[in-house]
Amino acid sequence: MNGRATETPEQSPGLTLMSHDGKPYRFDPGALCLELLTTGGPGPFARYEVLREPADLAAWAARSRLPNGLDLTVSAEELRHARAFRDALFLLTADRAHGRALGRRHVDVVNAAAARPPLVSRLTADGTHGWAPGATGTGLLSTVARDAVDLFTGPYAHRVRECGAHDCYLLFVDTSRPGRRRWCAMEHCGNREKVRAHRARAGGSTAPDAGRPERG
Secondary structure, three states: OOOOOOOOHHHOOOEEEEOOOOOEEEEOOOOHHHHHHHHOOOHHHHHHOOOOOHHHHHHHHHHOOOOOOOOEEOOHHHHHHHHHHHHHHHHHHHHHHOOOOOOHHHHHHHHHHHOOOOOOEEEOOOOOEEEOOOEEHHHHHHHHHHHHHHHHHOOOHHHEEEOOOOOOOOEEEOOOOOOOOOOOOHHHHHHHHHHHHHHHHHOOOOOOOOOOOOOO
């Protein structure tokens, strides 16, 4: 993963990420829970960590596909739980994408978060979406965890995938009607792999970019 999401809520769903060479591209992972995976990850992906303080989690929520107007309070402990939850969800999603058995410990982490009270939606007087006051990091994680449960048990569970590029590990769910999505974004990895394949046919260099692992 390179860069962090910078998109405004009005342009959701999806996030704008930055490639390793500084070019922005649009990435729609297809689900709220998978948007959280763009903030970092376990092991070698810790180098991309962006959830360093409570305000960072609130900023991610504002950029996510959640409706606007969430007044969120996040504690330091909730931030710690958010990173641990995200790392477990990352590994769980990678297992699903590669057809491996789901790790029980990771499943337990998701279920524990989902068991907490979620964020509460409400109807405003002008007929628009609003949020009940008192939103917390715990409620946010519960909402994200419940989205993950719905994803992994729903009709698109078999379409959870990892980007097909040789050096990209972004995870997404293919909700397109044909079900043939291969790349995190055609404008980014899709085009890069087309160039790479062309060079391979022409006998050019196919060496992967330096600095692996790369997410995006």
